[in-house]
Amino acid sequence: MSEVTRPRxxxxxGLDGARGLWVVLGPLLYHARPESVPGGPSIVPGGILSLDxxxxxxxxxxxxxxxxxxxEAGRIDLKGYAGRRARRLLPAILVALVGLTAYLVVFGRPEQTDRWTGAIFSALTxxxxxxEIAADISYFEHYRTPSPLKHIWSFSIEEQFYVFAPLFLIVGLGLLRRSERLLLAVAVLGAGASAWWMAVLHEPGTDPSRVYFGTDxxxxxxxxxxxxxxSARMVGPPETERGQRFVALAAYPATAFHLWAVLYVSQHDDWMFExxxxxxVASVSAVIIYGLSVPAPWSPLHRFMASGPLRFLGRIxxxxxxxxxxxxxxxxxxxxGxxxxxxxRVSGLxxxxxxxxxxxxxxxxxxxxxERPFQARRFPLVGRPATALSGTVAAxxxxxxxxxxxxxxxxRPSTAEGGFETAGGVCAEQGLLPPPGDGRVRVLVVGDSVSVQVAEGLCAWSLDNPGRMVVMNEAHLGCVVGRYGQKRVPEGIEGPVGDLCSAWNEAVPAHVMLERDVVSWPTAVExxxxDVVLGHITPWDVTDRLVPSLGKEWVWVGVPAYDDYISSEYRLASQVLGSGGAHVYWLEGTHLRRAITPQNHPDRIDRLNELVAGATVDLEGVSVVPYREVIGEVGSDRERRMRDDGVHLTADGLVEVAEWLIGEVFIETR
Incomplete structure (x- = not known):
């Protein structure tokens, strides 16, 4: 079948209107934060479901x-199909990728290079x-500065499907001799198998990014x-007025359910995955789509979905x-600003x-x-006809x-001699470690996500001030000092402390430290x-904990047995980190505007700060520094400028904390 006579x-x-409504109520508002982006609580926690x-x-x-x-033709024109998909999808994304590459070339910082390169290349392919899965990138950790293509994963899934769909149809209808019922059964089994596999792979209380990203x-x-x-092909459109009304009305409860899910369901709801x-949600979406596909001018929902503004948003x-x-x-x-x-600074709505x-x-x-000119096979702006060859050359x-x-x-040459790029910026790595005595202050950073960010700020400072400091970022997401057992994570769900952090006191061979999922503070020190080690008194250590050595009861800060346990853990960590003669600084735990778990009460955080100070008071070269004073009181203008989500630092916050540490706490740079 020729391209000109392809079926329409x-x-x-109403479907254009649905696109327009749910792209706004979904990703546009899910990714938007009323204070700044990234960070902060999502306006619509279930906005991720609109993609379904x-x-x-x-x-x-x-x-x-x-x-x-x-x-109509007894076959599928794969060449024409591929051409239509390419003209629909490639022009806009290529323009976006060219623009982002240009931005990276002109304005990009070295610590952005690896993250952006992988994102741009994978978007291109x-x-x-x-x-994202291979790089162990979380979709749900908004505080880190991600690539500007964090959202492109869904295009990849759709494009992979566009390759699969016609082949599925050709093989299915060809081999099954046009047995649509059998093909329908295969599709139903495919949906069920995919949902089952999601349940198998998902682990409660852990980041669900793997199952969220996976095509499988x-x-x-x-x-x-x-x-x-x-099903629509086999059943056909409803022929009676009663049938049309039934199908159209089915879109009402389906739309209400989808709206509820967008407003109240989140990635913390394990039932969504398991x-x-x-x-x-996908099945309800099918009901919405089928219901809106039926002409129903009497229906307020259909008139709303077919309104001009929503149809315009749907088209774009x-x-x-x-x-x-x-x-x-x-x-x-x-x-x-x-x-x-x-x-x-511009913030809020x-x-x-x-x-x-x-x-x-x-x-x-x-x-x-x-987009529209290329779909019409015309050059943008000039309107002249474009051939397939010219489009291919442009792409x-x-x-x-x-x-x-x-x-x-x-x-391009880097200003960070002897450094490399890590999750935390341009820092030192074993194998590329500059030798001691080169005049630069050597800073080792350990701890959780706040420590990861602080290391990023210090690395950025070291780039702007070459020859004065070298940073090794050994911080990892979610790391605790209190090892072993389980913790209660968001929504009260119980989850493991994590193997990464539970082994921080164990030495490993030097070559093993090159692996991203290895935490060994003794080996890092060796x-x-x-000269300086920086850690963070993490709020993860004030959550309810189940510690094997303390029995089978849940404990927390304020329970004497846990107080003794967590004090000894921070004391041991201080001794390990200072074993090479470095001064160890612990960033004071701060009150949180966004609770990581319901147990992150300010009184618990204050108590943990007291315990750490008491446990290390007699250790030479160990200090707890007033990080809270730099951040500001929770809810104040300063705190909102420093931490957009109430936990993690903004771009301004990174700079100020780095300058405070360098100028007033532990580094003499003058």
Whole structure:
């Protein structure tokens, strides 16, 4: 079948409106924070679930078109299919990737190079979801400064499906001799198998990013779309007015459920992963899609979904999703404040409004100048007809520009002699360790996510002040000082303390330290020979704990047995970290504006600070430093400027804490 005569399906305005509504109530608001981005509590904790509706909708439409082509031609034109997908998806994402590569070349810091390079290259190859999994990147840790392509993983899953869908149909209908019922059964089994595999892989109380990113675990929504397309084809549209009304009304409770899920469900709800929650959301999404596909001018919901503003947002939804996260990342409240006279920082709903306005403007420009012209086989702006060859050449040139830019930023000289790039910035690594006595202060950083950030700030300072300091970042997400056992994590869920942190006191061979998932403070001290060690009195140590050596009862700060235990742990850690003669500084635990768990009460944090100070008071070269004074009181303007989510540091906070540590606490740089 020729490209000109390819089959089309009836335009359904309600589906465009659904795209527009759920792209806003989903990712645009889920990623947006009223104070700044990234960080802070999400406005819609279940906004991640809107992507399942998009997965189902994309699958439904692709399969419906492919089935119609099979009916009319007896085959599927794979070349034409691939061309249509390329013209629909590639132009906008290539423009975005060229722009981000240019930003990295001109403005990027060395500590961004590795993270951005992997993100851009995996986006270019539509393998972003598997790159995130392989790199052990969390989708749900918003405090770290992620790449501006953190959200592209969903495009990768859809593109992988676009390759699979026509082959599934060709093989299925060909081998099964057009047995649609058997093909439908295979799709149902595929959805169930994917949901089952998600339940198998998910571990309660742990970060669910693996099962959230995986094509294998998210394919359930795509299979549901196939089921919907096959079912709609077999049953046909409702022919009676009563049937049409029934189908249209079914969209009401389905929409209400989806709205409830977006507002109240979060990644902490294990039932979503282990009891078919994502499959349920996908199935409800199918009901919404089928209900809105039926003309129902009498229905307020259908009229709302078919309204002009929502249909417009739906038409530009690809660009809205593509551009929103880079905008949130790069257009910060601090940068906006520097552009406006008399304003230090734009925050709150004003920042959200600016982000949404810029995103809509970019998406509209992309739709009218880039996406629609290429879909119509015309060159943007000039309107002249474009051939397949010219489009291929344009895509090739853009790809070469991206690859050359990435090659350049990864090979340009670094100002950090003897350093390398880690999760915490340009720091030292064994094998590349500069020898002691070169005049630079050697700082070893250990601890949890706050320590990770502080190390980033110190590494950035060392780049701006070459020859004065070298930093080894041995901090890891969620690390505790109190080893072993279990802790109660968000929503009261019980989870392991973590093997990484539980072995911090054990020495390992030097080559093992090169692995990202190894924590050994004695080996780090021996290899790096620091002058200064910096740790953090972590709020994870005030959560309810089940410690094997203390029996089978849950304990916490304030229980005498646990007080003795955690005091001895911090004392041992101080002795291990100071065994090479370094001065050990513990950042005082601060009150939190966002509770990591319900047990992070200020009284517990104050008590832990007292315990650590008491346990180390007689140790020479160990100090607890007043980190709380630098952060400010919880809820104050200063604290909100320093910590956008009430726990982790903003970009400004990183700079101020680094300067405070260097100038007033432990480093003489003058």
């Amino acid at each position: 399906i009836r335009y359904m305005p 509706l998009f997965f189902v909708l994309s699958s439904f439409l692709i399969m419906t078109i492919a089935l119609r082509e099979w009916d 539509y393998s972003a979801n598997w790159h 675990t998210r394919a359930q929504a795509l299979f549901v779309g196939i089921v919907l397309a096959l 009891r078919g929650g994502f499959l349920l 939804s690809y660009g809205l999703y593509l551009y929103h996260w880079p905008v949130y990342m790069l257009v910060t409240g601090d940068r906006l 520097r552009l406006l006279p008399g304003v230090d 004003w920042l959200l409004a600016v982000h949404l306005a810029i995103t809509v403007a970019l998406a509209s420009l992309s739709f009218y100048v880039v 090739g040139v853009a790809t070469v520009v991206i690859l050359c830019g990435l090659l350049w930023v990864n090979t 290899l790096f020979r620091p």
